[in-house]
Each structure stands twice: as structure tokens, then as C-alpha cells.
Amino acid sequence: MSSILKVENVTMQFGGVVAVDNLNLEVNEGEIVALIGPNGAGKTTAFNVITGVYQPTNGAVWFQGDKIVENHPQGKMKKLYKGEEAGSYTHVLAPTPDKITQLGMARTFQNIRLWKSQTVFDNVLIAMHCRTHTNFLAASFRMNHREEQEQRERVAQLLETVGLYDVKDELATSLPYGKQRRLEIARALATDPKLLLLDEPAAGMNPQETQELTAFIGQIRRDFHMTVFLIEHHMDLVMDISDRIYVLDFGKLIAQGTPEEIQNNNRVIDAYLGVVEDA
């Protein structure tokens, strides 16, 4: 198995606060990997660094064998830097999120961010825009007719696979919560990614919806041969589907391993339940 995503010595510091401290992790092709941790552990920050929303203070991110993000403390940060000194980086590579998506990494959001005024169908269709090769003039005069027809067919197919075809003409926001989550995942899939990043896909779901989602993520992996990297709080979902788990606490990686190993790891239990102080 080859590594598709590699996070190397990533530290993210906001002012004096170190949100992620020297994070190292790897996701292999075809795997489902979870990143867990208590509230405020820095999971979403790590995601935002990987997808280009934030520029890390130090460290690098590799995707499909290429270094896509790199930074080192500079300027005012040189003095302020409180994270671990790790690696020696000299370049600055800071692509915008859209570049990273075009490289083949797609994400969903913790708080659903669908395009509210658009229908379910259009939400997915717009996500395919980043794969079009026409300029605006050709597109205006419908010279991309064939490409667009192809895209429409692909959207229909994708919606069929995720089970949203019957609501394709509804407004995205009129869907029930669970379906909105599904649509967000379908939209991410429409950008034709190699790696799917899910930020708390089961947030706010009841146990039944969570179960459906677990099955859905398994289905995506099978149907699309997708590698999935997810953040989650629902332990049963994480333990069910993950091949490997990374545990983050106060910005630091405290454990990694298979679900069984994590369940029996004392540091993880301490992080989640708190340490009993000796009286």
C-alpha cells in the first residue's frame, strides 16, 4: 500500500496558542483512517491545514508523493514560536483550497455548507465546475455542450448511487439533516477526488442516522475505491469502519493504531475521561 497523504511535523500556532503541535500522520491508499480527540484537541485545525484553509506555522503536507504545503516560522513568528522544533523547512508552499481540491482532495464541513439557493442537482453539478476545460466565452455560447451533457449524466448517476435522485429538484436546504450530509458527501465526490476528508459527518445525527451513515461510508469506499480520512466523535462509527485511528489531545498526537489498540490505550481513556488525581 502506498501513502496517499502524509502530514509531516505540522505545527499550527495562532498568536501564542499552539493548536496543533508537531503532528505526523499518514493515510494509505484505500484505507479509512479516523482522527479522534476531545473537544478543542485541534482536529478541525489539522483538517484546515491539510486542505489549505490555514497555512501551517511549521511543517509540510505531502499528497500522492508531492509536497503540496510547506512552511517554517518566519518574521514575527520566529520569536513567538512555541511549538516543537522539528524538520528543517526552507521553502514556503501555500496553495489555496481550490488548488488542493483540483489536486484530488475533497472535503465536507462540520457545519453543513451547501449552496442554499441551489437545487440538489445543481449543488452537485457546480462541484464539477473545477473539472471543466472551457473558458467563459465558450461556455456562454454553449460550445461545451457535450461536456455539460456528460456532466449532467454523471450527476444523475452520482445522485442515484447516494440515493438522492428522487429529490434532485428540491432546494438543498429543504432536505432533512441526514440527507444534507449525504448531499455534501456527494458534492465532494463530484470533484473527482482521490482522497475524501469528512469533518464530523455524524455530528448531530441520531443513532439510526449514524448507522445509515456508517453503511454509506462503507459503500462509498467500495463503489468509488475511495480513501477516506475522517474526524468523528461517535465512537461506535469510528470503531466500526476505521482501519486505523489517530488520537489527538491538546494539539499533540497521543496514540495511533487499530481500533482495538486504541480502545485499550490508557492515555486515550485518560484524555477522554480525565485523569483521577491521587488524593
Next chain:
Amino acid sequence: MITTRKKTNLISLLLVAAMLVLVIVLDQVIQPTDSMSMLLKVLQKGSIYALAAVSMNLLNGFTGLFSLGHAGFMLIGAYTYAILTIPSEARDVVYQYYDAAIRLSFPEVLGNAMGPAGTLLGVVLAIIAAGLAATLVAWLIGLPVLRLKSDYLAIATLGFAEVVRAVFQWGKLGPVTNGSNPLKSFVRINSFQLKLGGTTISLTTFVPVLLATVCIALIVLLVNSTYGRSFKAIRDDEVAAEAMGINLARHKIMSFCISSFFAGVSGAGMAMVLGIAQASNFKSAMTYEILLMVVLGGIGSISGSCIGAMLFIAASEWWLRGLDSGNFLGINAPGIFRNGFRLVVFSVIIMIVVLFFRKGIMGDRELPDLFKKRARKEGAGK
């Protein structure tokens, strides 16, 4: 589903064609002395304003960039058009205080070479040049300004428009812009006539309506293309749009430049309708008027902007005229109906419209949507 879309497209095309024919007919039937001649004036000015409103809607309504620089771009368009179409013998009269620097007239040069068709081509080229000049300036100004968001963008573009106006009135630029004096004697709408045998068909109203129709059709095509859809995505959620691979900087500047192109064209149209290009006409009040049309018609609705523009122009130029001149709806009260009273009534009407049509007249729907809704309801009833 595809067949119904084709059918709607065909019906819209036929309606637009019918409208254009009707305009030509009205142009012949209504004499300048008729009381209905105001209708033609409203159609001429309204169609140009409709184009301006639609181009502003492309930016403010579809891409969600709140920009108030429209008057500036229209001014650039109007001047570019005027400078490039003033015939050479009129140049020295127009530039009475300066020595005209640009002595090129597109319609004249091409007209001499190719006859009447060349004159027409020259005018079209001058209009396109007007759009391109506005686009170029928009691109330059957009690079720094589009990093700003919402109100800050509005302030920056508003300031830009004022700067443009001041620059065009600057005496040192007199040889090009004629300083604060107006440019005139260029090709205007009543220069367009069609001679068929012995009869002359006036195209005075047809030309601006056609110009606006063609440009608005182009904007509609753009809005319904994959680029238009991604503009809407940027409006709805910028973060999600960027995460789905839409390059924000590129799409924003694209929308800004296209909007400015059509603003420049509408500026040229304005010069053609008014027969005069003067910087002091393009005040920020003009931007607000256009913004008002967009808001009245519905932000994010192209047909709404057209309706808004036509209603606004008709109300302010025609229906409410009497409020200023002492006689309104048969009531003769020069004491109340004097200069300025029109604006009071107008403001009240706008307030009422805004109160009762919160999202404008059309909301974010288009005209065909209204019929679609009704058809669906009838289908559900059966």
C-alpha cells in the same frame, strides 16, 4: 424535461422577437408631438438603464460582490464611445477650448471605405471599444479591490467612481476628454434610419432596445452556463465554493470585468440616447438609481432588473412628471405640485414597494418561472 426547456427557450425567443417588431412599429406610429411620445423616450432610456441594472445584478446579485462603481464604468464607456465616433469636421467645434488629441472616428473611417454598412460597423466597434475600455479599468482596479468584502468593497468602488469622474473633468486631460465640457455631435440613436424604396423607417427606439436586448441575452447565456452557476455558488457560500475547487480570485475578477464590460456598453448606449457625454451626469446618484432598480426588481433576477428599470424610468420620467409641473391626474394645484414634489412621492412609493415586496418584485425568480409554478400547481390539482 429537456424538451420543455427547449420549448421555453423557443417561446422566450419568439416573445423577444415580437417585442422588437412592436418597438419598430411604435417608432413609426407615434409622432414626436403625440402625448404618447413619452413612451418612446421611456423605452429608449429604460432599455439602457435595464442593461445597466442587469450588469450590476450580475455582480451584486449573482456573484454577491456589493460594488457601487457602476457610474464610473458607464462614464468610461460613454466617453470612449463619444471620442471614437465624433466626425472629424465636428471635432474642432466640440473641443472648442482644446486641441483634440484623438482624431479617429470609427464610423467615418469605415463609412468612407464601405458605405452605410461601414458606418454601422464603426458604431458597433466603438460600442465594443467602450466595453473593453471599462473592462480594462475594471481589471486594474479589481486586482486590489476585490480582496475587500461587502461594505468595504462598496466604499472602495464608490470612491473609485468618484475618482474617475474627477479625472475625466480634469483640465489637463482636456485634449482627450474635453475637460468639464460635454462631448457631442457623435452618432446618436436618431441617426439610425432604414431607407426602403421611398419610405424611411426610423430606428430611433429600436437601436437602444436592440442593444440592450442583445447584451442582456449574452448575460443570460453566461448566467446559465457553468460559470454563472459557480458565481452563484460563490454568492451562496464562499468557503464551500473554494473548497469545491472554484478559484475565488479568478471568478470574482471575471465577474467584475464582465459586469464592467456591459456597464461600459450601457454607458455608450446612454451617450447615444442623450446625445451628449458629460462627466457630471455620471454621479454616484446614478449608481444608486441603478441599485434601486436592481433591488426593486429583485436581487438575482434578470427579468426583475428589466422590469425594475422600466418601471423606475417610466415613473420618474413620465407618470409622475405632473407632480413637478403643477397638474397631476387632472388635479391642478401648482402650490403643492411644484419642483421636487415628484421625488417625495417617488420615495414614498419606493418605501411601500420595499415594505410589501421584501425581496423585490420578482425575488430571485425569472419570468418563465412564474408560468412554470402555475403549471405545476394545476398539475397537482388534477
